[in-house]
Amino acid sequence: MAFSGKWETESQQGYDEFCKLIGIPDDVIEKGRDYKLVTEVVQNGDEYSWTQHYPANHSITNKFVIGKECDMETIGGKKFKATVTMEGAKLSVRFPNYHHTSEVSGGKLVEGPVVLIRTSKKI
Structure with a gap:
């Protein structure tokens, strides 16, 4: 039951880039930048x-059963x-534009889209 409870945003990285990825307008991005989202x-x-x-006062609730x-x-x-899956201690789900994971680490809820990192060698 590690995920149960209320969680408030403490810090975030890549907020603007993520919001643009999912199509949020610039004015909404600006308004929400310092908002303490409660999950x-x-x-x-x-x-x-x-x-x-x-x-x-906008809320979104998603209900799911692991693996269904x-x-x-x-x-x-x-x-x-x-379909939300459990990979080790991480919840994982594919949204339309990104792959989202959530885990509790060090007593904190850590969420985020998985970003493509491509490494190439010179040929």
Whole structure:
């Protein structure tokens, strides 16, 4: 039940780039940059209710069971089907434009899209 509880943003890296990736307008990015997002997680075994509370009283709740396809919604309101998996101690799910992981590390909820890092050798 490591994920259960309320979590408030402490720090973030790559906020602007991520928001642009998912199509959030510049004025909304500016307004939300310093907002302390609250994530509320209720975990009951493999069943989760994951709510994120955004500015202007906007919240999104995604409910899922590990390993089972479910209906999900993005911050922009796009609905899609996905399967959340558990990889070690990390929750993992593919959103339309990115791969999202969540884990509890050092007593903190760490979330983020997995970014492509390409390394090439000279030929």
